[in-house]
Amino acid sequence: MIACSASLMTAWEARESISIPTSWIVANLWLIPAVPMAAAGLIALLKQPRRKTAAALSIGGLSFSLLLAIVAFAHVLTAWGQGTETREVVNFNWIDLGATHLQLGWILDPLAAVMLVMVTFVGLLIFIYSTGYMAHDENFTRFFCFLSLFAGGMLGVLIANSLLLLFMCWEIVGLTSYLLIGFWYHKPSAAAAAKKAFLTTRVGDIFFLLGMVWLFAQTGTLLFYNNGAGAMEPVALATLLSHPAALGLSAATAIGLLIFAGAAGKSGQLPLHVWLPDAMEGPTPVSALIHAATMVAAGVYLVARVYPLMSAGAAAGGSTVSLTVVAWVGALTALFGALVAVAQNDIKRILAYSTVSQLGYMMVGLAVGGVAVGMFHLITHAFFKALLFLGAGSVIHGCHEEQDIRRMGRLRIAMPLTFLTYSVGMLALSGFPIFFSGFWSKDAIIGAAHAWPISQGPFVLLLLGALLTAFYMMRQVAYVFFGSWRGPHHTHAHESPLAMTLPLSILAAFAIGLGLLGTPAWPWFTSFIESKSLSVDMHAFSEPGLLPLMGFAILLVFAGLGAGWWLYAVRPIENADQKDALEQASPTVFGWLANRLYFDELYEATVLRWYAVLAWLSDWLDRRLWGGVVTAVSSGFRSLGLVNKSVDSQWIDGTFDKGCEELVTGGGVLAWLQAGRTPGYLRILTLGVVVLAGLALVVGAVTGQVRL
Amino acid sequence: MTPLAAFLVVAALVFAIGLAIALTRRNAILVLIGIELMLNAANLNLIAFWRFSPHANRHNDGLTGMMFAIFSIAVAAAEAAVGLGLVIAYHRHTKTTDLDAMTRMKG
Numbered sequence: 036m037i038a039c040s041a042s043l044m045t046a047w048e049a050r051e052s053i054s055i056p057t058s059w060i061v062a063n064l065w066l067i068p069a070v071p072m073a074a075a076g077l078i079a080l081l082k083q084p085r086r087k088t089a090a091a092l093s094i095g096g097l098s099f100s101l102l103l104a105i106v107a108f109a110h111v112l113t114a115w116g117q118g119t120e121t122r123e124v125v126n127f128n129w130i131d132l133g134a135t136h137l138q139l140g141w142i143l144d145p146l147a148a149v150m151l152v153m154v155t156f157v158g159l160l161i162f163i164y165s166t167g168y169m170a171h172d173e174n175f176t177r178f179f180c181f182l183s184l185f186a187g188g189m190l191g192v193l194i195a196n197s198l199l200l201l202f203m204c205w206e207i208v209g210l211t212s213y214l215l216i217g218f219w220y221h222k223p224s225a226a227a228a229a230k231k232a233f234l235t236t237r238v239g240d241i242f243f244l245l246g247m248v249w250l251f252a253q254t255g256t257l258l259f260y261n262n263g264a265g266a267m268e269p270v271a272l273a274t275l276l277s278h279p280a281a282l283g284l285s286a287a288t289a290i291g292l293l294i295f296a297g298a299a300g301k302s303g304q305l306p307l308h309v310w311l312p313d314a315m316e317g318p319t320p321v322s323a324l325i326h327a328a329t330m331v332a333a334g335v336y337l338v339a340r341v342y343p344l345m346s347a348g349a350a351a352g353g354s355t356v357s358l359t360v361v362a363w364v365g366a367l368t369a370l371f372g373a374l375v376a377v378a379q380n381d382i383k384r385i386l387a388y389s390t391v392s393q394l395g396y397m398m399v400g401l402a403v404g405g406v407a408v409g410m411f412h413l414i415t416h417a418f419f420k421a422l423l424f425l426g427a428g429s430v431i432h433g434c435h436e437e438q439d440i441r442r443m444g445r446l447r448i449a450m451p452l453t454f455l456t457y458s459v460g461m462l463a464l465s466g467f468p469i470f471f472s473g474f475w476s477k478d479a480i481i482g483a484a485h486a487w488p489i490s491q492g493p494f495v496l497l498l499l500g501a502l503l504t505a506f507y508m509m510r511q512v513a514y515v516f517f518g519s520w521r522g523p524h525h526t527h528a529h530e531s532p533l534a535m536t537l538p539l540s541i542l543a544a545f546a547i548g549l550g551l552l553g554t555p556a557w558p559w560f561t562s563f564i565e566s567k568s569l570s571v572d573m574h575a576f577s578e579p580g581l582l583p584l585m586g587f588a589i590l591l592v593f594a595g596l597g598a599g600w601w602l603y604a605v606r607p608i609e610n611a612d613q614k615d616a617l618e619q620a621s622p623t624v625f626g627w628l629a630n631r632l633y634f635d636e637l638y639e640a641t642v643l644r645w646y647a648v649l650a651w652l653s654d655w656l657d658r659r660l661w662g663g664v665v666t667a668v669s670s671g672f673r674s675l676g677l678v679n680k681s682v683d684s685q686w687i688d689g690t691f692d693k694g695c696e697e698l699v700t701g702g703g704v705l706a707w708l709q710a711g712r713t714p715g716y717l718r719i720l721t722l723g724v725v726v727l728a729g730l731a732l733v734v735g736a737v738t739g740q741v742r743l
Numbered sequence: 744m745t746p747l748a749a750f751l752v753v754a755a756l757v758f759a760i761g762l763a764i765a766l767t768r769r770n771a772i773l774v775l776i777g778i779e780l781m782l783n784a785a786n787l788n789l790i791a792f793w794r795f796s797p798h799a800n801r802h803n804d805g806l807t808g809m810m811f812a813i814f815s816i817a818v819a820a821a822e823a824a825v826g827l828g829l830v831i832a833y834h835r836h837t838k839t840t841d842l843d844a845m846t847r848m849k850g
Contacts (some may be wrong), residue, residue: 710846717766
């Protein structure tokens with residue numbers, strides 16, 4: 036980080052004329068992800084038994100981030116209030132590649148600010164909850180190390196002003212997700228689920244990476260905003276629109292779709308949703324934090340971040356190809372998740388499919404209503420889904436690690452606080468009118484889908500989804516909290532400790548209160564995200580079509596809740612082996628739903644079979660074809676080697692040996708001469724002198740210079 | 744006046760004796776003495792040739808031969824000092840002055 040800030044300083048000086056971050060918080064926004072990451076590093080260096088230190092470091096680090104996030108939020112709020120620019124960026128050169136520069140940077144705008152506060156706040160509550168939930172786990176410190184690393188990566192995704200930085204943090208998040216799903220790796224199912232999650236999201240990430248590379252090739256930048264030179268700004272978007280890709284699509288559409296594929300992988304959209312329910316093998320706080328509230332929302336956030344690209348070239352009141360795809364995928368996912376959730380019996384799996392479904396709602400919201408509509412549901416969902424998961428964790432904890440709702444029952448007596456908060460979460464998720472946040476955010480999406488000019492298909496799918504959502508949540512609550520106790524007779528459920536119930540209560544308060552920020556009369560959230568002015572306007576309710584639509588949605592919610600109550604609570608479920616009411620009615624349909632519409636089996640029969648065939652083919656080719664070629668080549672080389680060998684031994688070695696012998700003999704003579712005996716030297720010297728003198732005499736006599 | 748040849752014969756004899764000593768003796772000190780004899784034979788030659796040269800009495804370069812001999816004697820003295828020092832130092836270490844035993848520098 037020191038190096039980072041040093042390079043930042045130089046980059047800053049170079050760019051001084053372009054943008055000067057005005058405040059301390061914008062310049063030091065990087066601290067928000069850096070502090071939890073540093074905490075993770077410190078925990079990793081700790082010795083195993085120091086649980087309190089690990090928990091304190093994690094919670095302290097994230098609290099610091101929360102403080103900074105609130106300061107950042109206040110900063111954006113002030114800018115909004117004063118009507119000044121609410122988007123501020125800090126960019127710096129990361130790698131210079133000759134003439135091109137790879138730039139990274141961070142951004143503070145309403146979108147990032149809201150998400151930062153949400154993630155740090157929900158994250159902190161879940162951290163506190165984890166100290167209670169994981170209290171008896173022997174790998175407590177490792178758990179908090181991963182949690183902190185996750186928080187750092189997630190916050191990095193949020194502040195990234197560069198697709199590259201976002202991608203790097205995105206991968207950190209993917210890694211920690213893998214580590215945490217497989218936290219109890221001695222369970223084979225957990226290890227398999229971790230692998231499945233990692234590989235499935237990797238499929239999406241490949242497309243994301245392709246889109247990123249393409250974007251860089253077309254625009255030469257991966258920054259979102261850079262004073263007009265960023266990839267999300269008009270100049271670059273115009274370039275992208277004018278470049279045709281295949282099938283009559285522009286490069287902007289193609290890149291948008293590629294990036295959406297990455298987002299779909301992370302956010303569990305069809306057809307890459309298969310990993311998310313399996314991810315529930317991880318500890319429940321992980322399910323709450325990563326696989327319900329924050330990480331899966333990263334895909335939605337990514338789409339919101341690249342929204343200018345997605346919507347580039349849309350005519351007024353129209354839509355683009357990429358947004359249409361997003362809307363349909365989201366709507367199908369929303370209905371699919373809700374359908375499957377109806378027939379699940381694992382308390383966490385129901386919530387997992389509900390998450391898949393709600394993420395679909397968010398995607399539709401983004402596609403049909405714009406950033407604010409989708410993001411509002413993301414924020415409210417984060418709170419009530421975290422609440423539901425933590426409540427489910429509390430139930431599981433209280434029932435001694437039992438997850439099957441058929442073996443629970445009547446828990447409203449034993450766990451009153453959990454029951455109360457869970458009901459709040461359930462009503463918020465179902466979209467119970469007026470008082471619960473889920474109602475307002477979901478209604479905004481349904482309303483926007485109704486107004487969508489392209490097709491009414493998503494609207495119908497979403498309405499069906501809303502009906503089913505209310506139904507399956509009622510079913511779950513009836514199973515868990517009503518009826519009679521169906522667990523083993525000798526055990527008794529107990530209420531969870533304060534470290535777990537306190538976060539539940541806080542989250543419940545938010546699940547109710549947050550809705551007030553996004554009512555049609557006072558659309559605070561939308562105005563904030565879009566940096567528009569805000570006023571209370573009660574006439575918004577009297578807009579034509581708004582109230583009838585709202586009324587119809589409410590009717591559906593009540594229908595769903597009523598049907599659930601009538602089927603599962605009016606006649607209390609007495610026996611754990613009793614067949615589900617729906618299963619009695621139609622075993623085939625229920626079987627399909629219980630088996631998740633056979634998506635896993637489909638993948639097993641297609642993708643996995645295909646891979647198996649491919650692997651078998653590769654194996655056969657390896658053994659027969661390539662093996663034969665390799666053997667032929669190798670035997671050729673072997674015979675060549677034999678020839679070589681004989682040449683070597685006969686010619687080269689022989690010559691060499693001979694030379695060596697000569698050298699040895701000569702060396703022996705020289706050694707004898709250089710025996711170190713001084714008289715010997717003297718004699719040779721004398722001999723030489725005598726010879727020289729004799730020579731001189733003879734030569735002199737012959738030439739006549741010496742007369743004898 | 745004694746002819747030049749007599750000096751040369753004496754010098755040759757002294758040189759031969761010195762050479763014989765240097766070659767035959769195994770004691771390092773005796774070899775040094777032999778070398779000294781050979782040097783002095785050369786000095787004797789220098790003086791003899793100077794004495795009989797036609798320029799012997801000239802002032803300009805008349806002293807050349809004499810200076811040569813004196814220089815040679817000075818060099819011989821230095822050589823004797825170094826040589827004896829070496830022999831004594833060697834004797835301190837090995838308690839011998841036998842040249843045939845001095846084979847430590849053999850490669």
